[in-house]
Amino acid sequence: xxxxxxxxxxxxxxxKKSSNRSWNNLYCVLKPGQLSAYxxxxxxxxxxxxxxxxxxxxxxxxxxxLTNYKKKKHVFKLRLGDGSEYxxxxxxxxxxxxxxxxxxxx
Ligand code: I3P
Numbered sequence: 001x002x003x004x005x006x007x008x009x010x011x012x013x014x015x016k017k018s019s020n021r022s023w024n025n026l027y028c029v030l031k032p033g034q035l036s037a038y039x040x041x042x043x044x045x046x047x048x049x050x051x052x053x054x055x056x057x058x059x060x061x062x063x064x065x066l067t068n069y070k071k072k073k074h075v076f077k078l079r080l081g082d083g084s085e086y087x088x089x090x091x092x093x094x095x096x097x098x099x100x101x102x103x104x105x106x
Contacts (some may be wrong), residue, residue: 001102002029002044005087006072007037023089026050030102033058035078056080060094063103065096076100 005028009018025035027044034055038044049055060081069075074090076099090096 001099001104002027003095004028004091005099006087008089009084010077010087011047011079011083011085013080013084015083016082024050028088030087030099030106031055032106035106056086058103058106076103078103 004025006023007026007028008023012018027040029036029038029044036055037050038048038052043050043090054093055095056078057080060078064077066075066077066087069087070090073095074093076088076090076096077085078088079085081086088099
């Protein structure tokens, strides 16, 4: 599964609020056990991740759809094994379903 998603880094691994809290539109690519982010599909083609960041390791990660999140729609939260948390926004319900299913099996 791959495609554009909004992403916000909400909580650092240390448990404190992340300092850069803005939403970024990123091209996200899910492979078994890892979620990588690229600036766009072209960067993905070149294998250059967003800001050179490492893929997020999904071992021990927990994922949930934020049905009560008021600020934005179609948002899911990913909490990694190290305690850091990211919010992801899909463009519509169909995309949310698609990502949900993919995250479930990743
Ligand atoms: C953040 C940006 C985010 C917002 C976040 C702000 O400011 O406006 O959209 O999250 O609020 O800190 P900046 O772009 O200057 O980093 P929401 O869209 O979820 O409100 P927060 O700090 O309350 O998470």
